[in-house]
Amino acid sequence: MVEIPSGSIPSAEVEDVELYHPHSWWTKYVFSQDAKIIAVQYSVTAISIGMVALVLSWLMRIQLAFPGALSFIDADHYYQFITMHGMIMVIYLLTALFLGGFGNYLIPLMVGARDMVFPYANMLSYWIYLLAVLILVAGFFAPGGPTGAGWTLYPPQSVLSGTPGGKDWGILLMLSSLIVFIIGFTMGGLNYVVTVLQGRARGMTLMRMPLTVWGIFTATVMALLAFPALFVACVMMMFDRVLGTSFFMPAIVEMGEQLKHGGGSPILFQHLFWFFGHPEVYIVALPAFGIVSDLISTHARKNIFGYRMMVWAIVIIGALSFVVWAHHMYVSGMNPAFGFFFATTTLIIAVPTAIKVYNWVLTLWRGDIHLTLPMLFALAFIVTFVNGGLTGLFLGNVVVDVPLSDTMFVVAHFHMVMGVAPILVIFGAIYHWYPKVTGRMLNETLGQIHFWITFLGTYAIFFPMHYLGLLGVPRRYFEMGETAFVPPSAHTLNVFITVMALIVGAAQIVFLFNLVWSLFRGREAGGNPWRATTLEWQTPQTPPAHGNWGKELPVVYRWAYDYSVPGAAEDFIPQNVPASGGVTREVPA
């Protein structure tokens, strides 16, 4: 170890910065290889398709509360809306926005890189994603409409004529779209992983990375290992549907006609699907965990409590999430002994998750909490996530799950834990990083309106749903009709939920308006409006130019959470500020 003044540390090599100056408008804004532009492209596409899914949920809710009010919704359409709503929200919105959007924007900036390591593949990744979205949307215009198989696409029903799109284009377009999405995601995912491994600035050890990067990094590794399961399942189902093989298709009589299939195993599909499907929950949750840690620390002006534990928890959750998939299959008729195993692993996963929640709360404890919009959303996330997580403990137990399976309780659970909770983080993150992306602040008043309606409104929607589930109201029913076991009060509650859903949906228009309005009229933000420590706030320009750092790459001297350091002049010290007294230790690698 050598003690030398910090000034003499040679900064990392100066690359050919000229490389980062695209010359035409097309290469700068459309076919851009700049991760920041790609991030915006991903985000805009994901939010746009997400709005489609939001409207679909409105239509479903209207049908549930006022059956027959909209004459064009018949049973087939209802199932198509359910399917597309679920698939879009989980994959094309949440996955794409967290990894493609936030991953692209934040990873290079937060680790002090100029860009992703493979910018060209990164650009391709976006265009392939866009293609996947277009194929998905094409389903709406195809003969027979999109598939109505439910987002899990369980065979054999998904490829039979009783299901909308089963014998038409719908299921084919859905499977193709997923296959294309996975190819595109793999290109992006390789980028995120290798950039974190190789692109970090000098001094940025793994344990100095902001938790956002840890979350996105771990989620990407998981996605790279989990998406192949969906890929294989889609290819095999494509074979069954188009070429007549029997991977998943048992012997079956359809419309009085014996089909050529025989012997296939629908359970095999469920295993493959949920081997992807469960990690997918954490692929969405881990980036949210990471981001929310940074939001809380920054806006409570306090270092994150238990940083090491937070990192370990992320990694352990990531690992455990691969051995819990069959808890989605308790009622599939699989070996009951498996149920015991998977219930145990499911409950174990609650331990690292609970550690994270405690650490967030302990970070807030005696912090200097600023109730800014990002902080409000972060707080809302914690509460929502705890609620959704607790019902997860219910459903993780076989004996509790079996009666609750296929009821509204399940719908309430997963919407709380992986619908509303990550979306709240996305909103918080957008309010937090929008000033960096555009150079302007989002409007505070509009933001407050958006926050309170969204937060309270989603509770009004999903809390009563738990109760409906306990009453035994089934999910996936197009119309309750005069069912003996559903009391009239359930109908009243359904109307309430629908009205709230319409209000919450409409509140998102305020948000979208705010995004556009602030782009032109927002208050100038300056380089570091939140007085945050992480590297993305220390760029020479705001918004950062292509290449991010001007001539010299930053050197990192400290971890990401030096807030309210005793004796420091300011209540935050950015990561690239050398130790006080100018003494820097160099440690061998």
Add this chain to the structure above:
Amino acid sequence: MNVMLIFLAAVAAIIIWWLSGQRLTSKPWLETGSVQLPAHDDTGRQLSPVPAVKLGLFVFLGVVGALFSLAVSAYFMRMASADWWGMPVPRLLWINTAALALSSLALQWARREAQHGRMESLRPALVTGLALAVFFLIGQIQAWRELTAAGYVLTDNPANSFFYMLTGLHGLHILGGLAVLAHTTLRAFSAKVQPDRLQLSVDLSAIYSHFMLAVWLLLFALFAGWANDFVDLCRTLLN
């Protein structure tokens, strides 16, 4: 899903090994001011880090490995059902296997020539590797035709379906590798390119080719039925 879990365990072992070198137990809040120097070897020369593309390739191989592990998992799970009967392995597959192995070997040779900067022998090595891989693909298609002609069609039996699907997936991956290899070979024949510029590309092609050979050998063992014997053996041992 056992095969996939074994694969995941291997991936997890690599990740744990890597993480164990990353000082995950350090206390970053106490280490203000320290800056890690780039790694040096014993003589004090700065070690160059693994090139990003190479690391990218390894991560990609992890993804491909997951893909095939899952497909093989599905193979075993589907195999348990009553309507499964094995299909014969055409003799041609042995020749194809030899061609793929030789192709891999040729690329290994090319890798060595590139390291020593010997352009004259690098070119024939690359062309041999390329030609043998193309031969493999043509051979695979021929094997499909023979089987179809003999009445082993895709939809007859799940074993057939898996055979066509897995060989198809594997063939597509070989095809992708070939595109890259062809590009490298073309560059090797242009006068302007220095051997040291080619070294990395040849390296990557060789690694990819070895990996795809390994995948093929496992698939081949599966089709030939050895894997079943192996599984039976394991079962006997366990009982």
